Amino acid sequence: MEPFRRVIGISLLLALIGLAAAVAYPLTVVDDLGREVVLDEEPRRIVSMIPSSTETVCALGACDLLVGVDQFSNHPQAVASLPRLGSAFSPNIEALVALEPDLVLADEYSGIAGMLEELGITVYAGTPQTLEETFESFETLGRLLDRETEAALLRGRLLGEIEEVQRRVSELPSPSVYFEVDATPYSVGPGSYVDELIALAGGENIIGEGFAQFPQVDPEYIVAQDPDVIVLADAPFGVTSGSLAARPGWSSIDAVRDGRVMELTSEQVDAVSRAGPRVAEAVRLLAAFFHPDVL
Amino acid sequence: MALMQETLAAATVNRAGVRWTPLALGSLLLAAVMLVAVAIGTVPLGPAELLRGVWHGLIGEVTSTADVIVWQIRLPRVLLAALVGGALALAGVAYQGIFRNPLADPYLLGVASGASLGAAVAITLGVSLTWVGRFGVPGLSFAFALLAVLVVLLMARRGNRIPVLSLILAGVVVGSTFTAATSFLMLLTPERTAGVLAWLLGSFSTAGWSAIVTIFPFLLLAALCTLLAGRTLNLLQLGDEQAAQLGVPVEAAKLLLIAVATLATAAAVSVSGIIGFVGLLAPHAVRLALGPDHRTLTPLAMLLGALVTVLADLLARTVIAPAEIPIGVVTALVGGPFFLWLLRKQRNLL
Numbered sequence: 001m002e003p004f005r006r007v008i009g010i011s012l013l014l015a016l017i018g019l020a021a022a023v024a025y026p027l028t029v030v031d032d033l034g035r036e037v038v039l040d041e042e043p044r045r046i047v048s049m050i051p052s053s054t055e056t057v058c059a060l061g062a063c064d065l066l067v068g069v070d071q072f073s074n075h076p077q078a079v080a081s082l083p084r085l086g087s088a089f090s091p092n093i094e095a096l097v098a099l100e101p102d103l104v105l106a107d108e109y110s111g112i113a114g115m116l117e118e119l120g121i122t123v124y125a126g127t128p129q130t131l132e133e134t135f136e137s138f139e140t141l142g143r144l145l146d147r148e149t150e151a152a153l154l155r156g157r158l159l160g161e162i163e164e165v166q167r168r169v170s171e172l173p174s175p176s177v178y179f180e181v182d183a184t185p186y187s188v189g190p191g192s193y194v195d196e197l198i199a200l201a202g203g204e205n206i207i208g209e210g211f212a213q214f215p216q217v218d219p220e221y222i223v224a225q226d227p228d229v230i231v232l233a234d235a236p237f238g239v240t241s242g243s244l245a246a247r248p249g250w251s252s253i254d255a256v257r258d259g260r261v262m263e264l265t266s267e268q269v270d271a272v273s274r275a276g277p278r279v280a281e282a283v284r285l286l287a288a289f290f291h292p293d294v295l
Numbered sequence: 296m297a298l299m300q301e302t303l304a305a306a307t308v309n310r311a312g313v314r315w316t317p318l319a320l321g322s323l324l325l326a327a328v329m330l331v332a333v334a335i336g337t338v339p340l341g342p343a344e345l346l347r348g349v350w351h352g353l354i355g356e357v358t359s360t361a362d363v364i365v366w367q368i369r370l371p372r373v374l375l376a377a378l379v380g381g382a383l384a385l386a387g388v389a390y391q392g393i394f395r396n397p398l399a400d401p402y403l404l405g406v407a408s409g410a411s412l413g414a415a416v417a418i419t420l421g422v423s424l425t426w427v428g429r430f431g432v433p434g435l436s437f438a439f440a441l442l443a444v445l446v447v448l449l450m451a452r453r454g455n456r457i458p459v460l461s462l463i464l465a466g467v468v469v470g471s472t473f474t475a476a477t478s479f480l481m482l483l484t485p486e487r488t489a490g491v492l493a494w495l496l497g498s499f500s501t502a503g504w505s506a507i508v509t510i511f512p513f514l515l516l517a518a519l520c521t522l523l524a525g526r527t528l529n530l531l532q533l534g535d536e537q538a539a540q541l542g543v544p545v546e547a548a549k550l551l552l553i554a555v556a557t558l559a560t561a562a563a564v565s566v567s568g569i570i571g572f573v574g575l576l577a578p579h580a581v582r583l584a585l586g587p588d589h590r591t592l593t594p595l596a597m598l599l600g601a602l603v604t605v606l607a608d609l610l611a612r613t614v615i616a617p618a619e620i621p622i623g624v625v626t627a628l629v630g631g632p633f634f635l636w637l638l639r640k641q642r643n644l645l
Contacts, residue, residue, distance in 0.1 A: 072485075090482055182490040184498065211618055216493060218337040219500050220368050221617035224360055237418070237487065248503025249367035252360060269486075 023146040032108045032126030039122060042146045043103035047096055049088055049112060050127055052276035053105040054079055056137060059154050059277035060147040068099045075270060075278075088112055097121065103144065128275040131196045135159075138277070154277060161280035162200055165287045168294055169202030175228035175290050177203040178255070181214065182234050183243075185222065189215050193275045194233075201286035203229070223249045229290060230255040233273065235263035262289045313525075314591045321598035325377065328602055332373045332609045337616040338364055367503060375502040375566065376608040376622075377601035380573055382514050382563040384600025385521050387574030388593050389556035392528040393549050394459055397582065401560040401574035404466040404553070408473035409443025410436040410564040414494045415477045419484040432494065433509070433565040440561035443469050448553070456546055496621030497568035499608050510562040517559035518597065524552060525590035532587065570607075570623050572630030573600050579637055 027039045047068045048054040054073035057066060063076070068083045070091070083099065086092040088110040096104070097119060104123045106112045113125035124144060128137040135155055142151025177198050179188050188194040189211035198205045206225040207215060230253070232239050241261035245251045255261055264272065268285060271278040334345055340361055348365025351357050357366050386401035394403070402408075413436035450465040451457050477495075481488045521528075527548050530538040535545050560574070577600035581592050604622075607629065611622040 087482075087485065089485070182487070182493065184490055184493040184500065186489055186493065214489070215618040216498070216500070216621070218612050218617050218619050220337045220364050220612075223363055223368060224338040226360060234490070237490075247501065248371060248505075249363040252363045 023143055023148060025146075027143065029124065029140060029144060031113075031124045033113060035113070035117075035123075035125065037122060037124045037144075039103065039144060043101075043122075043144065045099065045101045046103050046105065046145075047085065047099060047101040048073060048105040049085065049091060050105055050107055051075070051270070052128065052134075052274040053137070053141070055274065055276040055278065056141050057105070057145070060138070060142060060145060060150045062145050062147055062150075065145065067101060068096060075267075091115075093119075105141075128193075130191070130193055130275070131200075131279070134193070134275040134279055137275070158277065158280045162283050165201065165280075165283050169287055169291055172202055172291055172294060174202050174204040175260075176206050176225065177229050177231065177290065178206050178222055178225070178227040179231045180234055180239065183239050185217050185219060187211075187215060187217050189213050194273060197272060197279070197282050197286060200283045201290055203286065203290045219247070219249070223253060226253055227255050228258075229260040229262065231262045231264065231286070231289070233264050233269045236266035236269060239263075313594075314585065317585060317591065318594055318598070321595055321602075325598050325602050325605075328605055329373050329377060332376075332605050333365070333369055335609060335613060336364070336369050337612060340365065371504045371507055372499045372502045372608065373605055375507050376499050376605045378507065378510065378514055379499075379563040379567045379570065380577075380600040380602070380604025381597040382510075382517065382559040382600075383570065383574035383604070384577035384596040385518055385593060386556040386560040386563075387600070388578045388589065388596050389521050389524075389528075389552045390574075391578055392531055392589060393552055394463070395532055395534075397579055398575070400571075401556065402470075402569075402571075404447045404462065404557065405443035405469040405473065406440045406557060406560045406564060407569050408470040408477070410440035410561060411495055411569060412443075412473045412477045412480075413437070413439025413565075414568070415480045415491045418490045418494065419480050419487045433506070437561050437565035439473075440564060441557065443473055444553075444557045444561075448550075457549065493621060494568045495623070497570040497623035497626075498611070498619065498621055499567055500612075500619060502566060506566040510566055513558045513562035517555040520551065520555040522593050524548065525588075525593055528552075528589040528593075529587075568621075568623065570604065570626055572626045572634065573604055573607075576630050576634060576637070577603060579634075583637065583640065 023042070025039060025041045029037045031037050044065060045067045046057060046062070046065045048057055048066060049070040051070065051073045054066065054069050055075055057063065058076050058078060063078045066079060066082055068085045069079050070087050071084045072087060073079055083095065085096045088107045091112050093115060096116070102122060104116055104121055106116065106123050106125050107127045108125040113123045116123045126137070126140070128134040138151045138155050142148045179194055179198060181187060187207045188205070189207040190209065190213070192213040195205050195207070206222065206227050207217065211217075230244065240263060241256065241259065244256050244261060250256055271285065272282040334340070334342075340348070344361045345365055348357075348362045349370065351362045352366030352370070357363055383401050387399070390399040390401060390403055391397050393399075414432050416439070417432040417435040447462065447465040447469050448457065450469070451461040453461065477491070481491050527543055530541050530543045531545070531548065533541070539545050578592060578596040581596045581599055585591055585595065603626075607622050607625045611620045611625045614620055
């Protein structure tokens with residue numbers, strides 16, 4: 001758990017620094033595209049085009065600053081009534097501009113940032129992809145929104161909750177885990193956020209060394225690895241433990257035979273796959289499934 | 296062109312008909328390649344384990360993981376790859392014969408775009424529409440593939456004739472429409488995009504015995520019809536009018552061949568996704584090597600299509616094992632350059 005210790009160390013250090021001073025505007029932050037984002041004053045009207053950022057803004061107690069979100073932002077409940085502005089790859093730019101946001105949180109891939117920049121709208125582009133980046137994003141958004149204390153508290157609380165799970169599962173034997181993103185079959189590999197969560201929850205991902213972050217896997221390999229438990233992130237789309245058993249050769253897998261297949265609800269899929277403030281909840285959820293007798 | 300017609304006329308009156316030697320050699324080669332493909336895979340298995348797996352499968356006592364991998368995963372996968380490859384090649388032969396154009400491929404009349412939309416609907420909306428969920432991806436892609444071609448045929452029909460040019464135009468229009476709908480569905484559900492895309496690029500990774508059993512009747516019907524239509528296809532190459540004078544019921548023959556080729560392609564696509572180039576390359580390569588007589592061309596193209604697809608699938612599951620590459624990517628990467636080379640060669644021939 002070396003990387004996790006490092007995250008804790010860095011975070012606590014940053015927390016201490018952060019608590020020392022309130023944010024002084026004008027503020028300059030460099031985003032994931034390497035752009036300098038300048039905020040002249042504390043943002044009052046925020047648009048979030050990334051579901052995980054929406055959750056983070058709310059977790060920092062700034063939900064009331066949000067004036068619009070992308071169509072996939074469905075958590076927490078407070079954002080349900082906000083205007084929907086399409087998605088990253090098909091944004092409703094007109095509606096977005098009409099909301100006159102003073103800060104837009106966008107992803108770094110879709111080109112939405114460049115488009116808004118030309119319109120003179122302040123954009124911070126970046127999506128956390130790993131555990132470390134998730135905790136960094138709390139801190140970054142905390143600075144942008146002058147919520148540094150809240151960010152430090154959020155970080156501390158989440159790290160504490162994850163530590164608690166760690167303490168209980170670290171001595172236990174790790175079940176081997178196959179996490180299915182899609183029936184193709186697609187899974188999650190080293191370096192991906194979900195892979196980190198699986199490790200934190202005391203599981204051993206069968207998709208290890210030599211795999212990419214989101215590999216399409218030879219089913220032969222999965223059958224040969226014979227995972228103890230299977231997590232279905234494609235369950236909301238009709239994949240069930242029953243349909244696993246119907247796949248050629250899969251009924252011989254321990255997890256399928258023993259009924260240790262977790263069919264995630266779509267809300268659970270969001271909680272596990274979004275690198276945001278539900279990270280501890282996700283670790284708890286997985287840990288409870290990996291170690292049912294203990295948690 | 297004149298040369299080709301003479302060869303054809305000669306071939307048609309030539310009583311020898313089928314040339315057995317290349318067929319026998321091709322069958323042997325295919326069998327050998329399939330054996331190799333069953334022997335090689337992500338999970339290393341020795342000859343003893345392979346034989347035991349097949350034996351246990353035959354007597355219905357599949358127990359160990361090795362048995363499961365040999366009998367329930369690898370063997371059906373290789374067989375299915377061969378069947379799909381053969382189906383695509385025979386559809387290629389039929390379409391190229393009907394359109395008298397060596398560049399026609401099985402997807403010309405919208406099978407691929409139809410199947411893609413069906414799969415996309417199943418993958419993205421499968422659960423919200425319960426009646427859709429029941430048919431699953433193969434069922435829906437098969438249905439939509441047939442639907443697309445049916446629309447094309449209806450659009451292209453002029454009275455009781457179906458002119459080739461309007462067929463191709465209708466194919467293009469229907470294809471674009473269906474493709475746009477597929478893209479739109481993918482945009483609506485980004486979390487399913489990987490799934491749809493993986494299907495579009497083709498894969499045999501979910502193949503099992505049930506897929507083989509499901510598509511086999513369609514392929515058998517199509518293979519029989521196309522093989523028996525060898526002489527008819529030869530005569531069609533002389534042009535519609537001449538073929539009619541020689542006693543070929545031109546429109547009916549065309550329609551029948553389009554129907555069975557479409558069935559075969561739709562069945563193949565429904566279990567494996569979109570695999571390009573095989574239906575174009577296999578007939579073309581055989582034509583260049585052995586001439587255009589369909590009595591030999593059809594069976595040999597099927598063998599070659601099967602061979603190429605089994606090899607492509609072998610590459611797809613071994614190059615970056617234990618991960619996979621979609622087979623459509625493999626056939627495009629290998630098939631593209633090969634096709635260009637064929638085109639160059641052909642220029643020297645004609």
